[in-house]
Amino acid sequence: MRPLGWIGVVLLVLGIAIASGRVPYRTSTSEMHVGPMSVKSEAKEYLPATAGIVVLLLGAGLVFAGRKRS
Numbered sequence: 001m002r003p004l005g006w007i008g009v010v011l012l013v014l015g016i017a018i019a020s021g022r023v024p025y026r027t028s029t030s031e032m033h034v035g036p037m038s039v040k041s042e043a044k045e046y047l048p049a050t051a052g053i054v055v056l057l058l059g060a061g062l063v064f065a066g067r068k069r070s
Helices: 003-018 049-065
Strands: 024-034 036-045
Touching: 003 049
Parallel strands: none
Antiparallel strands: 024 036
């Protein structure tokens, strides 16, 4: 398998993890400013499943493109 195929395999695994809802990220927002003080809030969110499906399709395309021709 060519290097392009290996990148596709990595994207397949990453796409499965994203589609299953296991890849979190944090968002931080400024809620209020009063003089020199400020209040911030943080939220833990997950990447949407549609992003995982897109990464899966991209990975499958790279695996197909990176296969050896015989």
